Amino acid sequence: MHIDLNSCFATVEQQARPLLRGRPLGVTNRLTKNACVVAASYEAKALGVKVGMSFSEAKLLAPDLIMVETDPPKYHYVYKKLIGIMRSYSPNIGMKSIDEGIIDFHGTRQNINQRPLSVIGHEIKQRLRDEVGDWMKCNVGIAPNRFLAKTAASLHKPDGLDIITHKNLRSTLADMELTDLSGIAERNQARLNAAGIYTPLQFLDARSDILARKVFKSICGEDWHKRLRGWEVDDVEYSTKTVGRQFVMDDYNASEEKVRNRLAHLCESTGLKLRHKGFCARGISLYIQYKSGDAWHSRKAFKSAFFTSSEIYRRATLLFNQHPRLDNVVMLSVSCYLLEPSTANQMSILDDVNKQVRLTEAIDELNQLYGNYTVTFANSLGANREIKQKIPFGTTRYFELLCNRA
Amino acid sequence: MDQVTLINKDVNIVAFYFKNNARRLRCFPKRMEYDGKRIDFTETGMVHPTRQGQRMVHVFDMTDGSADYRLEFDAAALSWKLIAITDTQYAPISTQFAPAA
Numbered sequence: 001m002h003i004d005l006n007s008c009f010a011t012v013e014q015q016a017r018p019l020l021r022g023r024p025l026g027v028t029n030r031l032t033k034n035a036c037v038v039a040a041s042y043e044a045k046a047l048g049v050k051v052g053m054s055f056s057e058a059k060l061l062a063p064d065l066i067m068v069e070t071d072p073p074k075y076h077y078v079y080k081k082l083i084g085i086m087r088s089y090s091p092n093i094g095m096k097s098i099d100e101g102i103i104d105f106h107g108t109r110q111n112i113n114q115r116p117l118s119v120i121g122h123e124i125k126q127r128l129r130d131e132v133g134d135w136m137k138c139n140v141g142i143a144p145n146r147f148l149a150k151t152a153a154s155l156h157k158p159d160g161l162d163i164i165t166h167k168n169l170r171s172t173l174a175d176m177e178l179t180d181l182s183g184i185a186e187r188n189q190a191r192l193n194a195a196g197i198y199t200p201l202q203f204l205d206a207r208s209d210i211l212a213r214k215v216f217k218s219i220c221g222e223d224w225h226k227r228l229r230g231w232e233v234d235d236v237e238y239s240t241k242t243v244g245r246q247f248v249m250d251d252y253n254a255s256e257e258k259v260r261n262r263l264a265h266l267c268e269s270t271g272l273k274l275r276h277k278g279f280c281a282r283g284i285s286l287y288i289q290y291k292s293g294d295a296w297h298s299r300k301a302f303k304s305a306f307f308t309s310s311e312i313y314r315r316a317t318l319l320f321n322q323h324p325r326l327d328n329v330v331m332l333s334v335s336c337y338l339l340e341p342s343t344a345n346q347m348s349i350l351d352d353v354n355k356q357v358r359l360t361e362a363i364d365e366l367n368q369l370y371g372n373y374t375v376t377f378a379n380s381l382g383a384n385r386e387i388k389q390k391i392p393f394g395t396t397r398y399f400e401l402l403c404n405r406a
Numbered sequence: 407m408d409q410v411t412l413i414n415k416d417v418n419i420v421a422f423y424f425k426n427n428a429r430r431l432r433c434f435p436k437r438m439e440y441d442g443k444r445i446d447f448t449e450t451g452m453v454h455p456t457r458q459g460q461r462m463v464h465v466f467d468m469t470d471g472s473a474d475y476r477l478e479f480d481a482a483a484l485s486w487k488l489i490a491i492t493d494t495q496y497a498p499i500s501t502q503f504a505p506a507a
Contacts, residue, residue, distance in 0.1 A: 016452035016467040017474045017492070073465070077454035133452055370459040 001103040001117060002141040002149035003086065003124060005078070006158035008099035009039035012078050013068050015133040024062045028055060030250075031069055038070065042158055075099075078132055085127050089120060100153075102146055117142045121161045144230035150182050166230065173200040173228075191215050204228050240277060244285075244335025245269045252291055252330050259329045260320070264380035265373075266334045267316050271309030272372065274336060275364060280307035280343055281336035286319040289331035296323050305340055308360040312336065313377065409493040415440075417477070417488045435466060435477060440488055445470050465489075 005011065009027040014020045024044035026037040037058050040049045047062040058065055079098055086093045089112055092104040105113055112120070121140035128136045141153030143164040152162040155172070164172055178189045178200060195215045197203050203224075212221030223233045245266045251258065274281060285299035298319045306312065316334050344361075348354050363375045373384045421437035434453070438445045451467035451474070466477040474492040479485075 012452070018449045018451050018469050019471075019474055073456035074452065074454050077452075077456075368460065371457075374459070 001105065001121065002143075002146065002153045003082065003101050003103070004139045004141070004150075004153045005082065005099040006137045006139060007039055007041055007045070008078070009070060009075060010041035010044070011136060012074055013071070014041060015135040016071075016074060017068075018135075020066060020068075021135055024049065024065045026055070026058055026065055026067045027070055028067050029070055031055075031067060037067075078136075081132050082128070085124055085131065089124075100150075102149065118161060118163060125159070125161070145227065145232040146234045147182065147227045148230055151176075151180075154180070154182070169230070170201065170204070173204055176200045178203065188216075200228075240279070240339060242285075242335045242337045243270060243274050243277065243279060243281070243339065244333060245273070246287070246331065246333035248331050249329060253328050259332065260317075261380055261383050263316060263320060263332055263334065264313055264377045265383035266332060267313035268309045268373070268377060268380055270334050270336060271307065271312050271360075272364075272367075274307050274312075274339075275342070275344070275360075278342045279336075279339045280305040280341075281312075282306075282338035282340065283336065284312065284315045284319065285335050285337060286316055286323075287331075287333040287335075288320075288323050288329055290327035291330050292327040294326045296326070298322060299337070301338055305343055307342055307344060308356050309363075309377070310356065310360075411491045411493065413440075413488045413490060415488055417486050419477075419486045420444075435468060435486070438475070438477070438486075438488070445475070447475070 010025050013027060014025060020041075022043060023041070024047055025041040026044055026049060027039040028035040028037055032055070035055050037044075037049060037051055037053050037055065040051055040058075044058070044062055044065055047065075049058045049062050049065065053061075055067055058067075075098060079095070082101060083093070083095065086101055086103050090103050090105055090108045092106065093101055094104075095101045105117065121142060124140060125138055128138055137159040139153040139157055139159065140161040141149040141151065141155070141164070142162070143149040143152050144166075148164045148169075151172075152164045153160070155162040178184050178192060178198070179186070181200060181203075184192070192198075192203060192215055195206075195210065197206055197215070206215070206225070208222050208225040210221075211225050212219065215221055216224065226233050247262055247266055249259070249262065254262075282303075282305050283299060283301040285297065287295065287297045289295045300315070300319060302315065306315065312334070344357060348357075366375050367373065376384065418439040419435040419437070420439055421435075422433050423436045425432050425434060432453075434447075434450045436447055438447070447468040448471045449469050451469060453464060453466050455462055455464050457463070462481045464479040464481060466479065468475045468477060472493075476489040476492075478487045478489055480487070
């Protein structure tokens with residue numbers, strides 16, 4: 001069963017502020033005219049506002065559009081509630097992102113698995129309304145695998161409940177376009193079209209070897225063949241390969257000093273995430289985008305592993321000093337790679353290293369007690385106010401950590 | 407556009423109401439005294455807990471029908487704080503989105 005909260009952030013804002021209900025609403029990360037809409041209410045969507053549009057574009061389409069800034073703790077609360085509801089039906093649940101999750105009913109108790117799933121779906125909708133608020137709506141899709149359940153959940157928005165089985169699979173796909181399928185966007189559509197596949201039904205009927213050899217030219221073709229037929233191929237857990245943070249500069253004409261200030265903050269934030277997950281890294285990479293549209297990227301692997309914020313900053317600065325300064329910096333990204341389990345418990349033979357580890361532990365403890373960034377680098381002072389914590393799309397693994405405000 | 411006024415001051419909540427929600431009796435503010443005025447809340451939008459360091463703070467999004475109020479209840483100090491008032495000068499709800507009568 002796939003559960004998808006409808007226009008999650010916008011609906012949660014409308015739930016929290018009843019005066020916004022029934023009005024076109026956009027949620028953005030930063031209230032500036034160039035900021036993009038990260039979520040739009042159904043009223044705004046009906047006026048043509050789409051996720052990813054800039055505020056000024058959206059305002060042209062919907063002059064009465066109300067924009068509000070994101071409020072991560074609120075979404076975190078709804079996310080936790082949704083997890084609680086889902087877990088009461090099966091221990092085997094998975095959150096695909098902040099607003100959608102999967103319940104696998106295999107092996108559940110008799111009092112659950114003997115009830116029709118559609119009844120459970122309606123019950124989940126009602127519980128969400130009872131436990132969070134009566135404006136909350138969610139889509140429920142029921143199918144033999146994750147892909148078809150997600151497809152079912154997208155059929156009747158908002159507040160729909162659909163079931164795809166072998167009986168109605170063909171009739172459901174017959175009413176859809178290729179790009180309506182999750183995972184098929186323009187490029188995959190072009191690949192399918194090149195092989196003479198123009199509709200989801202033709203996609204369903206295509207042979208596995210044709211999809212693997214001609215269309216996707218990889219094992220993905222076989223996966224698609226199984227996926228469309230209800231076999232589970234997406235039950236895969238991916239391990240963390242990189243940990244990092246990026247930031248679009250608040251000032252496109254920022255001085256070198258200001259850029260270094262933001263860099264220091266990004267390194268601190270990366271260190272916080274790294275230690276939260278119990279990792280240390282051996283590589284660091286830096287990506288810079290300039291106002292002219294050019295970009296520069298550098299990465300370096302080290303022999304020694306590191307996890308303290310000061311080490312990350314020192315190593316990121318080594319890379320930053322090499323950047324060609326083509327124009328003003330508009331975007332900065334720091335990420336650590338070559339991750340290994342943390343060596344924080346292993347004492348070093350070098351006393352300086354031990355001192356730095358103890359200092360980091362003490363700072364982390366203080367920040368846990370009084371909120372993140374209470375004790376911070378002197379050269380990242382003030383950056384915390386500009387680089388606000390935004391809602392994490394996709395992964396939710398740092399959600400709890402990042403909601404701890406000062 | 408929203409007119410958000412940040413207040414961040416302690417306030418008195420002089421009346422509460424109780425609701426038996428999801429098998430738990432929960433308490434919500436009903437009347438607030440602020441700046442010599444009495445504000446009666448007509449609806450509770452959402453209540454969510456949040457952490458400020460190790461302290462647990464409960465955020466209440468309330469409305470009196472003409473403005474939105476963001477209140478915080480500090481579970482350790484047992485104090486109420488008015489964080490912000492959003493004065494909403496919105497256009498009337500379009501008939502397109504008005505709820506069915």
